[in-house]
Amino acid sequence: DVRPEDFWVNCRILRFKGLCEFYANLDRVPYQDKLSNILCESENDPRQIVRSIVNQLRVCPFFALVNKAYSSKLVIVTYPYLFQEEIFRTAFTDLSLSDYYVVVDEAHTILNPQSIIEGELDEVTLDNAIKEVKQYCPSEEVIKYLMNIKDLLKRVRSRLLKRVEKAFIYPGEGTIQLLEDTLMEIKLKQLRDLTVRPADFIRLGSSLNRVLKFLTYVRRDGFQVYGVADSAEGVRKLKVMPINYDEITERLSEAKGVLLMSGTLPPKEIMDSVCGQETVYVDVEEEFGSVFPRENAFYAVVTYVSSSYKLRVKEMFLKYADLLTTIYHALDKGVILAVYPSYPFMDEVTVNIADIPDQVVEGKGTTYADVVDTVLSSGGKVVIHAVASGKLTEGIELLDEAGRSLIRVVVLMGVPYPQPDDYLIDLRRSLSERLGDKAATDLTTSVPAAIRVLQAVGRAIRSERDRAFIILADRRFLSLKLRTFLGIHYDAVVSSKNRLSELIIKFFQGYL
Template sequence: MSKYFPYEKFREGQREAIEKILGSYERGFKNIVLKAPTGFGKTSVALSSMMFYKPVLHSVRTRNEIQPVLRDLKTSFRKNRDFRYVFIYSAHRMCPLLKNKNVDPNDFWLGCQILRLSGRCEYYKNLASVDEEDIFRIVSNEDLPEKIVDEIIKRHNVCPFFALARLAEKSDYIVATYPYIFDPDLQEIIFGERDISEFSVVVDEAHMLSMPSRIFSEEFSTNDIKHMINEIHRWLGDLPLIRESLNKLLNQVSKIGVGGGLRKIDKKEVGLDDHLIDLVIDASIEIKKKVLTELLERRGVEEALSRKVYSVKIATALSALKDERFDIFVSKESSEEAFIKIAAVDFSVIGEVLNRYKKILLMSGTPPTQEFFRDLIGLKDLEYIDVREFTDWSPIDSMAIIIATELSSKYEERGEVIYKLYADYIKIFREEIDHLKMIVYPSYDFMRNILKYLDLDKDLVEDQKTKYEDFLDNIFIERDATLHVVAGGKIAEGIEFVDKNRSLLKAVFIAGTPYPQPDDYLKELVKRRPKDLDEEIFRRRLLLNEAFIRSAQAMGRAVRSPEDHALIVLGDRRFLSKELREMIGFKRAGFARNIFEFRSLVKKVVEEYI
């Protein structure tokens, strides 16, 4: 069992978790869910367990999460030199021609393909002279992906992506970002004719599977559509069928009001049938070729590859609509610009992909329930392992929790009175806490209605265009900043507020139970539910799991190790629900029935705990 474990000693519960995983597979289970908090060492457990079921695809959400896996693989390889490993992430971020330029990945792929096939990429042509063992020596001597990529370019003057992809064809353990696990087209680029059913799969951050749109969706803006119309006119002349369909789409979007979550657009009403989508795809390819040809002659390869073609981005997104399990939605959070989202509305798209693999290990500190994976996603032969069976500590043990029972974000109670009341509670929260703090709202709409009653002079507010860097740069300057973010968003779930292994975030205020918005997307999910599942049961499981995951993920930002302590305010009386409390895992809490009790409790926690 300890053959591939990277370190000399096990942390509390790790040995037992590995034993239980291996025992479950031996007893015939194909799918295992591992519920374990940050700091438990899930990566080491996964590596030690899954190496017995190679080849393995270990998927992570972002490229920043590749390095910890490489670190464990590097350490394990020094003990056991009987396996090969590699990593894969976005080709456009590795490309030596782009020099860290920000490009759309789909736009890049088409340009890359054209350059390779035409023999215009010297880095790709040089691959023929490089030995795979030379590439593996670079990989196995370093654990920082960016350094490995730079070293491959420096030493061999080749395309690092395809050098690593060729190594992946014969590797036992492959670390990759989500698209290389869920997208068959990308898998074909990496594995060629290799049978994907031979692989076992690790899915880290498996709570991301709680909504199909988190894995399967593409997005573009109304401004992107206008750019595409101009591109078609410039490069191809007038294509009336495409122009009319795009203008119909813009017209439909203009009729939708601000807020209200995702609103469905009937693709038939705007003429988006399979024939029209094929025309859009063909047009985008033709435009990309013309742009590349002109820029290659005038400006060179680097400029040609980095030039954005909006048509490619939109064509790629629209191509998903050829699958009936996808629909088109609009998100409009301001009157200036709207975003069109092409998203999966059927959990079967997730189950269909995962069920192809030999063995599956799903890992998260906040995974959905066993019933969710079994009944909604369709994973049978499922074992659910919670490491609290083997450990004495859980992140919830390091949280002081206050439930503000005067507050409620229920739709029938929303209005200016409740928005102002939330703002008054948040003012106290900001005044009493002299550390980094985060307020988490159920939606942009709800957040916007509360923020109008607050002075936001030094606060950081998330919107749909916010990038991780925008927040991180400011956080390390303003250590007592207040962050306003949306539940389930890139900040509340995807950012690490950590310095020297300690969380900088000392308090989280969840301003309203983060159930999914009752918008058109939710309605479509309910409509497309598994046929054998009662509508009310499906809705209940979906809503509860999403509220739990969004709440627990936000709370967990503040406690990343047993040394951290944090104040958690649950600002909604619906957190008194027995089901929700049991899922989050807390047994004790302080109750603030009014704003005066709230101030008193916050003061006490700050003085005695934080």
């Protein structure tokens, strides 16, 4: 495996040096017709398509497909190919978006610009970058700069994102040019000294390259640097993230037209603000009726708990643990998806759960396969603990052999508001200057919370045959603003665990 930024640097060097036979073959081999045959005959397995192009045509699969894109009616790419400038320009050098209509799936994601575009540095990366420079191209100025950043990183203590002045990070254009020259020298020496095949060189990573990628964001307007001590991974990090939507809206404005699609898209006035222009807003369910029968879901608000910061004490964590245990015993079979506002909050609750034998607690390294293995090996009932907007709540789908969802209960263990850190403050301030205080506040609090809730709920009901009991475990779900953005009719407001247990049993017996 190789990081994208390393792949592209290595690829560029091999191309310019004329050392990549697969790239050179693009001008030598008449591959277009055979490429079309491979694509038509494939089973939509990207890895198999790449292998077939390499083995049968002996050309670069990436640039062969890019060249094919220019003559295609439909081009499908992931977010980075559209929104990350360096990748977009590498992939589509001669493409003009003004000739294309852009369709953005899961468009609620663009409301979180930091999830699409960000840079990151940690102590290990800086240490390795220093070693690279010392080994291949000793430069006192480069080493001194990297040491200064490392010293700054050592002073990071907060578990929340804390603002770091860009002046402490940004070295000036002269030093950046020196870093770029140093990286190129290192790469050329590796190419000469290692006597490896191009296929091996392409896999060589570079920590100095990661530093440079980080600095490309630091130098841009509309980006800010933050430090955080990541307790889950036990490392300190610097992050650079956008504090407005400019990079996203500017790219979309280049297109001939844009269609934004999402099952959890915010109201029209919010999308107008984000897009910077009047939008045509179509609510499919409002115009054509519910996608799934309304009676397939039962929504209950539990009022005796709250994840409000001022209430995050031992007693409240115990209440949440007891609530989840009650739900577990009320359910006869199936998966319970418990969704938390943050990792620390989840840890405080799960440590107090003792009466649930089969559980999966999401961590940084948790995979979909881990979840499936636990579900299959359980006695028919399992709890999955996940963090809102994490990998599990955004993409997990658990189905039985008949295609029905195994997730029967979704519990929102508190309102998943974004953490009140310096990044949130800066984003809100920046948006307020352009959109006004109300829109900025909504975009940084209630809107992302509502989207996270709806994304979690969507994990349970995947077809018209699925039924799910949805528990909104926080009294703040009764607030008018949250109810408005959620657009959900609450079926019950519950103030005791006995009543909740009774409702769960009746729902799955078919009485509700």
